[in-house]
Amino acid sequence: MARSATILIAAAVLLAGGPAAAAGQGPSRGPERPNVVLIVTDDVGYGDFGAYGATDIRTPHIDRLAKEGVRLTDFYAAPVCTPTRASLITGRYQQRVGLEEALASAGPRDRGLLPTGRSLPQLLKKNGYATGLIGKWHLGWKPEFAPNEHGFDYFFGFKSGAIDFYTHEAASGLDDLFENTTPVQVDGYMTDLITARAVRFIEQHAAEPFFVDVSYNAAHWPWQPPDRYVKARQVALQAPTDDPPPTRRDYAAMLERADAGIGEILRTLATLGLERNTLVVVTNDNGGEWLSRNTPLSNRKGTLWEGGVRVPAIFRWPGRLPAGRTSGQPGIFMDLTASILAATGTPVPPEARLEGINLLPILAGQAPPVERTFFWRTRTQKAVRRGDWKLLVEGNALFVFNLRADVGEHDDLARERVDLIRALRPLIASWEADVDAERKALAP
Amino acid sequence: MARSATILIAAAVLLAGGPAAAAGQGPSRGPERPNVVLIVTDDVGYGDFGAYGATDIRTPHIDRLAKEGVRLTDFYAAPVCTPTRASLITGRYQQRVGLEEALASAGPRDRGLLPTGRSLPQLLKKNGYATGLIGKWHLGWKPEFAPNEHGFDYFFGFKSGAIDFYTHEAASGLDDLFENTTPVQVDGYMTDLITARAVRFIEQHAAEPFFVDVSYNAAHWPWQPPDRYVKARQVALQAPTDDPPPTRRDYAAMLERADAGIGEILRTLATLGLERNTLVVVTNDNGGEWLSRNTPLSNRKGTLWEGGVRVPAIFRWPGRLPAGRTSGQPGIFMDLTASILAATGTPVPPEARLEGINLLPILAGQAPPVERTFFWRTRTQKAVRRGDWKLLVEGNALFVFNLRADVGEHDDLARERVDLIRALRPLIASWEADVDAERKALAP
Incomplete structure (x- = not known):
């Protein structure tokens, strides 16, 4: 514990010029106030990115990030999505806020993540960052749980665990697409809408430090491939017994479309000259579902076998992190919170009590690997x-x-x-x- | 199904001289009225007999049975013991009698297996067999569920899922040792008591056809090795966190003692000249516990992964079954019921509706392997x-x-x-x- 804390402080000094430097600099732009693009895919198998051994899915843009950055072999999420996302936003174990399971569309809708004023986007916002969540939220439906309440300046996306990629209906049968607090109707395939809004957000905030959480619902069910409308039989859950069943090819096409979207985001960063000043992270929210390839892990989403909780994670930050390196440093989603706050030189009030660590000095090779202890719990x-x-x-x-x-x-x-x-x-x-x-x- | 039924009838004809012959012969002794010694160990891992690859446990007598008989690679039980034993006695899926889980000592004691007049021991008894259950019952505590009610002429053993091997107390804290319907107190290590009573039963019934179900509690918890009294800390459940924890060596010693007991039973059969006229089966009631070696299977007792349900099974019947053969024919515990009834030429009333098949003609190489369909369910x-x-x-x-x-x-x-x-x-x-x-x- 003492060792981790030391490293965290060291990292903040190393990578962000130190809290004092950041505080002295104020909200003006500089290399020590990098942008952060966090890309989170949904229900993707550990072995479903090319960089993680996929053989039948092409993810050239994600693979390029791995070539230009650090690929983690031992990175973890919770076994389902709500808990993972809660730990990211709070920087703490999701059990602390009672979000241990996925919020069910059919369940009571009065549950969700209450703002505390010290969540990840809130702290970044206080530090002068433009903050955006594009895509899936799944941390509560009621207005008081909404992304904007947590410090996201901008939200475009949906609040359910899954929606129809074409109609944007949730399992409840209700439309579930919002621009900030306003329900909106927009035509388009959800993955493409997320990509377009993410690109626009980056373009609009190119002149100021920004944090954007690009939360693709690909490749979560319903397995509707792009460019070919397929009615979502069950938005709540899709099974091999559907007639006809979704196929691995459908799933692959969905994931490849998200990869194409990531390619557009990367091109945008390059075009705007933001590549070197932007930390890009690509990861996934929990183990793969039945159409996924979790190889070499056992079991899948929802369980605490590795196939349920270990996820791909790639960090790219040109000039700050080495290229083409693989790291066995164990990490967990709430490390993203600590890492992003440290990388951006964001002051963290003691009451935030972050439970993750800043992984960046370790990934940079500037600090030794640290032993970690992680806990998980399901019913x-x-x-x-x-x-x-x-x-x-x-x-x-x-x-x-x-x-x-x-x-x-x-x-x-x-x-x-x-x-x-x-x-x-x-x-x-x-x-x-x-x-x-x-x-x-x-x-x- | 039609195919299996045909084979079952063919087997009865083949191995027992046919129902007509058996019926004509009455209760007199002859090679077509073989004895059956069914030996069931408890919570032993699939890989814990030498014949199944054990490296650190010596089971020479079980291994000898494999050398002299047929070893099945794909034999199944239920994931816990009460259901397995219910399926053996009824010859049908245990779900049909509502015994899907292990009867808990702490649970309501009004549950158990009600006699129907057509259970395995009852039908054998009606067919002139002396019938004995020596060891564990675990199909109900109340007198109306007792082994004698089901057609066992003789019962010596206990009704709980686990007892102290030395004091013969159950998790309830009550003494749990019976001779027929009478509570008894007998000094001795349970495995040795079971062996001694089994040997005596065989000796007493050497002149008539007999069926004895030798139901060792080895190597179920509490893990108390023989010849060294260790207080059972938890009869209900023993864990690696016990202080000191039981060890693999304790477990091995318990299993080796059961193997020694099997050796005594085999010697008794040989001494009495009963070897060729006795079908001996050795198997185990469910997957191994944490001290077990389930290699090459995954997971363990209580689950429906193979490590929870696949068990060793060896059939020896000199002259009737080949020696040293391994069979991949899938089988399940209620096949024992059908096989024993067929081998003994026991008339089976249609209302018994056996769900297993007679495996013996297949193991004998006299019938082709058959495709099987098995079902399991837990909570x-x-x-x-x-x-x-x-x-x-x-x-x-x-x-x-x-x-x-x-x-x-x-x-x-x-x-x-x-x-x-x-x-x-x-x-x-x-x-x-x-x-x-x-x-x-x-x-x-």
Whole structure:
């Protein structure tokens, strides 16, 4: 813990000229106030980007980012999307705000993420950044939970977990497309709309520091390929038993369209001369669904096996991060929060109590890798990863895996490594007690 | 189905001289009225017998049975013990009698398996067999559920899922040892008591056809090795976090003691000249627990991954079955019911509606292998295996595995084999409707 904190401070000094320098400089533009383009795809498998071994999906623009930046092998999300997004916005475990599961369209709509004034976009906004969320929110439907309340100057997108890519209807049957707080109707394939609005946002804010969270719903169901309208049979959930079933080709086409959109965003940055002054991150919100390729991981979205939580993550920042490097440094979504705040020299009030770390000095090779401890919880499973070791608890069953040697989680070492079970299980219990106490304080 | 029925009838004719011959012969002794010794271990891993690849556990007597008989690679149980045992006694899916989960010591004790007059031991008894259950029952505590009510002439053992191997107390804290319907107190390590009573039963019934179900609790928790009293900290459940934790060596010693007991039983058969006239089956009731070695299977007891349901099974019947052969014929516990009834020439009333098949002609090489379809269900998972294909349903997630090519279930083929999902998922639904209707008719 002490070590991580030291590195975080060191990183802030190293990469952003230090909090003092940033504070002294005010909102004016300079290389120490880089832009951040965070691109988050949806339900994509760990092995579905070319840079991560995809064989039947072409993602040349994402692959180019990997060639020009650092590719993380051990980056994590939550097993479903709402929790991942909550941890990004708050910089803390999503359990603390009671958002452990995906908000269901059919469920009570009075739940969501309440603004605190210290969420990621809010802090960036306070630091003079133009802030935009383009795409999926999924952190609450009611106006008080809306992106603009959290510090996003601009929001274009939808609030559900999934919408029809063509009609923009949610599973509720209601239209779900907003420009800021206003419901809007816009013709177009959702991926293309997101790309176009992201490009426009970048163009409009090229002269000032900006943060844009480009939150593609590709390649989440309904699996509707671009340029060919297919009625979404089930926006809430799509299954292989649909008639006809969606295909891997549909999924691939959707993901390739998002990659094409990323290409447009990258071209925009280049055209505007913003490439070197912009940190671009591409990642995904949870494990892949059934049309995905999670290879070499086991299991999928919704579970705490690696296939449920490990996601691709690529960081590109020319001149600041090396090109074409792969890093085994374990990271997690709330590290993005800490990393972005550090990279942008954004003051972080102590009460924000960030739980992630700034990964950038490590990815830059300016700081040594650090051992990390991550926790996950669903209704049926609990897990902790510390260093290379993972303890997975499923009912009465305990599994121990060495993720460095066995990323596919095929060789359970529970028998041999009782010492690890005894060391790690109490950590889960402590973590649960901690996050649950905070959640109960929030909504007793 | 028609094919299986034909084979079943053919087998009865082939191996038992036909129902007519058996009926004509009455209860007198002859080679067509073989004895059956069914040995069931508890919570042993698929890879924990030497014949199944164990490297650190010595099971010479079980291995000898494999050398002298047929070893099945694809034999199945339910994921926990009560359902497996219910399917053996009834010869039908345990869901039909509402015993889908392990009866909990702490749960309502008014549940159990009601006698029907056509259970496996009852039919054997009617056919002139001496019938004995030595060891674990776990199909109900109340007198009306007791083994003797089901046609076991003799019962020595316990009714809980687990007892202290030394004190014979159940998790309830109550003594749990019976001789027939009488609570008894007997000094001794449970495995040895089971062996001794099994040997005595065989000796006492050497002159008449007998069926003995030797139901060892080894190597179920509490993990108390033989010859060294260790207080069972938790009879209900034992965990790696116990202080000190049980070890793989404890588990191995327990299993090796059961193997030694099997050796005594085999010696008794040989001494009495019963070897050639006795079908011996050794199997296990569900997947291994955390001290087990389930290699090459994934996951463990309680789940519907192969590590939860696939179990070792060895059939020895000198002169009737080949020696040293391995069979990939898929089988399931209720096949034991059909096989034992067929081998013993026991008339089966139509209302018994056996769901298993007689495996013996297939294992003997006298009938071709048959394609099978098996179903499983727990609170969180459903699964079907048809031929080499398995569909596993876990929440929204569907997995497809080719078990012949990928016994470890590492390569999910859900994307590629939508045709199989579409074919197999309705089978699960039909099966569920069928078994649930029968269960509801039983206890609406």
